[in-house]
Each structure stands twice: as C-alpha cells, then as structure tokens.
Amino acid sequence: MWLLDRFLKKLVRQGQLIIVESNGHRHSYGVSEGEAPVTVRFHDPEAPDFVAIHPYMGSGEAYMDGRMSVDDEDIMGLIRLILKNTVRDNANMLEGGIIPRTIQHLTNRFQRLNWEKRSKQNVAHHYDLDGRLYDLFLDKDRQYSCGYFTDIHNSLDQAQLDKKIHIASKLDLKSGQRILDIGCGWGGMALFLGQIADVEVLGVTLSEEQLKVARKRAKEAGLDDRVKFQLIDYREVKGRFDRIVSVGMFEHVGPPYYKNFFNHCRDLLTDDGVLLLHTIGRLGLPGTTDxxxxxxxxxxGYCPALSEIVSASEQSDLILSDVENLRLHYMYTLNQWYKNVLAARAEIIKLYDVRFYRMWTFYLAGASAAFQYGQMCNYQLQYIRKRDSLPLTRDYMFESEALLREQAKNLPSPE
Structure with a gap:
C-alpha cells in the first residue's frame, strides 16, 4: 500500500478520497469541500500496488476484475476526483506510472499504424458488438458521437438531431449533389442528409454489423435508391463527390495516415467541393492514447491536437475555411450515455457479464471527465478546394441551420 499511499498524498488536493484496504485499514487523502468523499475499497492485498505501478491501466483492470470497488458504484465520481486534481505537470502519472515514458511513446506510435487490414480489425473490436448494447444507451438514431447542445437541459435525441442540423448547415447543400459519408456508422447522418435535401449519399464503413443496420434503415425509409452504403475502406473509394462528411471516424485514422487521408479527400472532391470533418481532438500539444x-x-485510436490535423491538411492544397471547437458538448453527451448505462445495468450484464459492464462504465466515466477536466475537446473543420466555393460570410450557416430546424420538425422519428 505504500506505493499507492505515496502517489495519492502527492496527487489529491481537491475533494476527499478514502481508501479501505482489504484488511480494513482506512486512509484519507485531500479535504472535503462540501461534497461527500469518494470511498474506494480494495479486495485483495496486492491490488493497491498494482494500481500504483500503472495507475490508469491498473485501476481500470482492478475495477473490471472486482479487485477494487467504489461505494455506490460511483466510478465517475472517482475518476472526476482524480482528474480534477491532475494538472499538465503530473498528467503522465495516470498514464504510465513508473513505466518509462519512452517505452509508452514507442508502444503508442506502433499502435497508431492503422493499415487497411488492421483498421478493419480495430473497428470490429468496438463497433461489431451486440447491437442491443448500443440501443440501451444511445439516442434513437444511434448517433455514436458528440451531440450539439443548444441547451444543456436538452434530451439526447434533441442534441443528436441538432448535431446533424449543425453539420448539414456547414455543408451548404444543393439539389443534385453527391455526398460521401466516411465512417457512416449505422447510417443516421447519411439518411438525415437524404431526407432534408435532394441529394445522393454514399456511406462507407468497415463494420459489418453497422452496414446491415444502415442498409435496412435506408430500405425501410424508402431512401435506398439514393442513400446507399458499402463495406469499404475510405482509401478504396473512387469517384467524385460535391460534399464529404466524416463524423467520429478520424480518431481511427492514425497520424501516419493523416496526409493520405486529406490527399484522398481532395482527389474525391469536385472543384467546388466541401469537406466537413468532425473529430475528437485534444487541447494544446500532441499526446498519447492511454x-x-x-x-x-x-x-x-488516437485523438489529435489541432496542430496535427492542420499540418497534415495544409499539404493537400485544401483550404481550411472554418474551425469550431465544441468544448463541453461531448461531456454532456457522455453524461447522458453514462446515465443510460447505469439504468440498463441488468440488461447489459445479461448481454455480456459484470466485468463488461464495469469496463463500459469505466470507459464512459473516464471519457466524460477528460472532456470536463482533461485535454479532450471536439473539433469541426470545414475545408474547400477553391476559396470562392462558399458564400463570402458565415451567415449562410446560421440561415441554413434555422431553416433545417423547421424542416426537421416534419421528419419521421428514427427507428
């Protein structure tokens, strides 16, 4: 316990953390600031040192395996307490522990090498899980990316609809255009664009399960004649498109392939084409995935710094025409997902097991805290090939967004 004790004495300054060893000994760190303390209980004597040696990995695995528990199953409370005590100077304490940072960085760089076969394997690891899991915590349209909260009290369904509207307004859609959706998920964005505009849409994914759902939804909506989906790597897409949209896919590209990504998008765009990229990013300098x-x-997976995106895209002759930082929207999105997962505890355990449920709550809680206290954010970047491809001022976005909000009121509810 002495390793963890030393670690927590240095780290915890805000809030109060109580540790209960397997032998019943209690330790207190920090000072209560009007909030109830977070209490962690270890259920075997070796678990504290296991956590101290590699804090984030160790705590995640100890929690998943039942070697560590949090009173009231408040894993989000624990992670928030730890992250709000973490500043840039000691952020690496949570990532590598006593493992040399050089080894961590070399390992991380290798893991970002997402060649085509490996990309498909990585996608299947996460997105080919039982579809019933996603139904339990996502919105009705299965938007598995950051929502857009025009009001922090909005429902998840409203926030995800507003996200699609917000993105569509930046595309400046025109009748007859061809649109490519890179990383289309279960088809929600592609179907929305097909509903609100007289356009043809091609959605591409590497997930076989997502493809089945997207095609089924397009047929049921009567849009399968002009909203189509393919199981194909974006690097293999051919043709020309007036608009390209990519939401929540760039995180899986990997820095070694950023330049190729933008070069390929440039080649796919028509001369007056527009690319809208929506991705998780990080504030400040480049980093590593925990x-x-x-x-x-x-x-x-890797969430890039803005500098990594721009330095790659500027080599492709694309013009960066607009950048927006959605600073806290993903925190609000993740909080609703986390709440839904807690409410579906029994169903998720039945689908998988307790270990999976703990893993999923640890993932969502950690992600939420990273957007609240850490370096995570969301970027929307708009690119064009010609500087006169879009109206002179940004007014067209706001005007289009207002019109799309009215139009969306008459759309059928996603099923």
Missing part, C-alpha cells in the same frame, strides 16, 4: 483505452475500447 493504454487502458487502447487495449479495451479503441485499439489503434
């Missing part, structure tokens, strides 16, 4: 997330949730 090892627990890379192992259990998003193998090969």
């Amino acid at each position: 090892p627990w997330t890379n192992k259990y949730i998003f193998p090969g």
